[in-house]
Amino acid sequence: MPLTRTFMLERSRDRDAEFDGRFLTGVLSTGIYCLPSCPARNPKAENVRFFGSEPDARRAGLRPCKRCRPDHFYKGYDPGREAVRALARDVTRAPAEFPDARAMAASSGIGATKLTALFKGAYHQTPAAFLVRRRVEAARQRLLETDERVLAVGLGVGFESSSAFHDNFKRQTGLAPRDYRKLRAEITFRLSLPAGFRAADFMRYQGRDPDSVTERVSGRAITRALAVGRSAVLLTMEMRTGEARCTVTAPRGRLATHAVRDAHAAAVRLLALESDPAPFERRVSTRLGLGRLVRGNRGLRIPLTADPFEAAAWSIVGQQVNLGFAFTMRRRFGRLCGRPAGGGLFAPPTPAAVAQLDYADLRALQFTNRKAEYLIDLARRIDAREMSLSASAYDIGVPDEPAASIVERLTAVRGLGPWSVQYILMRGFGFADCVPVGDSGLGTALATFFDLPERPGRAETMALMAPFAPHRSLATFHLWNKLGDPA
Numbered sequence: 001m002p003l004t005r006t007f008m009l010e011r012s013r014d015r016d017a018e019f020d021g022r023f024l025t026g027v028l029s030t031g032i033y034c035l036p037s038c039p040a041r042n043p044k045a046e047n048v049r050f051f052g053s054e055p056d057a058r059r060a061g062l063r064p065c066k067r068c069r070p071d072h073f074y075k076g077y078d079p080g081r082e083a084v085r086a087l088a089r090d091v092t093r094a095p096a097e098f099p100d101a102r103a104m105a106a107s108s109g110i111g112a113t114k115l116t117a118l119f120k121g122a123y124h125q126t127p128a129a130f131l132v133r134r135r136v137e138a139a140r141q142r143l144l145e146t147d148e149r150v151l152a153v154g155l156g157v158g159f160e161s162s163s164a165f166h167d168n169f170k171r172q173t174g175l176a177p178r179d180y181r182k183l184r185a186e187i188t189f190r191l192s193l194p195a196g197f198r199a200a201d202f203m204r205y206q207g208r209d210p211d212s213v214t215e216r217v218s219g220r221a222i223t224r225a226l227a228v229g230r231s232a233v234l235l236t237m238e239m240r241t242g243e244a245r246c247t248v249t250a251p252r253g254r255l256a257t258h259a260v261r262d263a264h265a266a267a268v269r270l271l272a273l274e275s276d277p278a279p280f281e282r283r284v285s286t287r288l289g290l291g292r293l294v295r296g297n298r299g300l301r302i303p304l305t306a307d308p309f310e311a312a313a314w315s316i317v318g319q320q321v322n323l324g325f326a327f328t329m330r331r332r333f334g335r336l337c338g339r340p341a342g343g344g345l346f347a348p349p350t351p352a353a354v355a356q357l358d359y360a361d362l363r364a365l366q367f368t369n370r371k372a373e374y375l376i377d378l379a380r381r382i383d384a385r386e387m388s389l390s391a392s393a394y395d396i397g398v399p400d401e402p403a404a405s406i407v408e409r410l411t412a413v414r415g416l417g418p419w420s421v422q423y424i425l426m427r428g429f430g431f432a433d434c435v436p437v438g439d440s441g442l443g444t445a446l447a448t449f450f451d452l453p454e455r456p457g458r459a460e461t462m463a464l465m466a467p468f469a470p471h472r473s474l475a476t477f478h479l480w481n482k483l484g485d486p487a
Contacts, residue, residue: 008050012036014459018418024051024070026062033057038068081402083108084118088130088400095134096158101127120470122402124432133274133398135159136172143181144261150177173264174244174273183260191237191244191267194276196299199239202271205303209327213334213346225341225348226266226306228259232339232347235263237271244271251342272301274430280471287467293449293478302477304430308389309382310348311428312410315420316375317367332365351389354379374415381413389428403431426473433470437461445479 003023011019017037026033029047033054034040051057054064054074064071072078087108091098098104104127105112119127138157142148148156154165154177169177174191183189193199199220206224207217215224221238233255238245248255248263268274281298284290294300305311317333318326337353338346354376362372381387387409399406403425410421422436436442443455446464456464468475 003050005050008036009045009048012038012048013042015039016459018458020073024054024057026051026057026060028062031062032065033062033070034065035068035070035073038065040065040067078404080114080118081122081404083110084115084122085400085402085405087115088123088402091131091134092137092400095131095138096156098131098158099160101131104131120433122404123398123400124403124434124470124473125398130398131158132168133172134400136169139165139169139177140173140180143177144184150181153177172268172274174268174271175264180264183264187248187255187260189246189260189264191246191271191273193242193244193271194273197242197271198299198301201300202303203239206270208323209331211331212327213331213338213344214348216343216345223343223345224266224270224306225338225345226263227339227347227350228262229256231256231259232341233259233263234341234343234345235267237267249342251340266306269304269306269430272303275301275432275474277301277474280468280474283471284468284475290467293475293482297478297481300474300478300481302426302430302473305427306348308424308428309351309379311424312378312389312416312420313349313354313375314427315423316371316378316415319371319420329365329367333362336361336365351379351382355383370415374413378413378415387413389424398430398432403429403434426476432473434473434476435462435465436476439476441480441483442476445482449479449482 008019008023008025012025015037017035019036023036024033025036025038026049027043027047028049029043033051049060051060054070087104090107091104098107101115102112105115108115110118116126119125119130123130125133135157139153142153142156143150146153151162151165154162154169159165159168166176169175169180170192171194173180174193175189179189203217203220203222206215206222210217213225215222220240221236223234223236226233226235232251234249234251236247236249244267246263246267248260250256250259277299281294284293305314313333314326314330317329321329333349334346337349337357339350339353341347357376359369359372359376362375363369367375382389406425406429407421410416410424411418416424417438419436419438422434423439425431426434426436437458440455443461446452446461447455450464465472465475
């Protein structure tokens with residue numbers, strides 16, 4: 001359906017980035033053409049002409065805007081993003097070469113303030129936080145794959161002291177470095193939980209579907225089936241005061257190589273140990289009218305899925321159905337192609353398993369034609385290595401790929417719209433500043449929270465969520481929680 005002039009004027013006035021690439025805004029009075037999201041002051045409507053492509057705009061005698069750089073956009077080039085991505089790769093490869101964030105800025109040739117802004121945009125975290133995470137990632141690998149002394153490992157990845165290494169490592173993994181190394185030979189480990197951890201909320205969330213074939217909650221323990229390599233294991237987490245006691249078992253009694261390492265990573269993701277809700281809580285508490293969002297819910301965290309594909313599959317399964325039926329479909333899906341893990345539980349289906357299905361296999365489970373196609377086509381692309389939804393085996397949280405790159409890759413997949421993509425970023429990758437625009441639950445929660453006469457549209461949703469940046473993922477989860485039905 002062709003876009004009308006009125007509609008394009010509205011999208012340009014709202015600086016709607018989702019229409020970048022759909023049309024160009026030509027400003028005849030200044031002789032330039034811009035992306036709809038251009039931050040420059042809105043021109044008068046009589047001076048605006050719209051174009052469908054760059055060649056059309058150039059033939060009209062217009063040149064690309066120097067602020068929004070539509071020429072870079074259409075070439076797929078973002079100089080800031082590329083510079084930050086190159087730096088992130090260097091930090092991941094050799095974190096010890098960067099003593100601190102200032103060294104990162106010096107290496108990149110980008111000023112410290114701009115680098116911080118670029119990192120927050122690309123990775124939803126500061127350069128310093130990114131550096132610490134990469135140091136911990138490198139340390140995890142060296143602890144399991146070498147026999148270096150523990151202190152040597154910490155110093156070797158860039159930490160300046162034993163205490164800095166120990167504190168940061170334990171904060172992100174729930175284990176002291178020495179205990180993490182024991183994962184090579186042991187099937188049990190005890191994760192330290194941060195002060196104020198809401199264990200009851202965690203158990204309630206994980207047990208939302210009492211008939212789940214993926215997890216089972218019993219008293220203070222949850223048993224979760226996980227796909228590990230080509231096999232499946234059971235991870236049991238017993239919640240105690242200040243800790244989660246974890247045990248990993250296999251259906252045939254023999255654990256695959258790295259099974260305990262991968263189960264530990266899944267436990268950290270499920271418990272959201274890498275995240276820290278305190279900065280968000282401080283921010284909203286100082287803003288008039290926003291503090292009530294966290295009242296009675298301080299310490300709430302966003303539990304990640306065991307891996308990004310699980311989040312992608314759930315986002316497709318849950319499209320346009322109520323939560324109860326979504327759970328039913330997920331159970332059927334798990335029984336169909338999830339690996340048996342023992343005790344009647346099945347690991348979440350892997351891309352390789354889903355790729356082998358025919359569309360009719362899912363239609364028989366009451367999947368719509370489109371959902372069956374979306375899910376299987378996505379799995380086939382991943383299985384054929386045409387795209388990736390995974391990171392390093394030692395990367396528990398946000399990968400070293402910018403959020404925008406992941407968005408571009410996912411939005412090219414049929415069936416993954418803005419809501420699904422933001423949901424995958426939030427719960428599959430752990431990005432902190434996502435807004436699943438178009439989600440009915442978020443719209444309802446915003447209307448209730450801000451006492452609106454109706455659910456907000458796309459532009460109003462973004463405006464209402466703006467004060468919560470750079471923590472909009474957690475704000476979204478709090479808003480969902482207000483409805484009593486987190487996604």
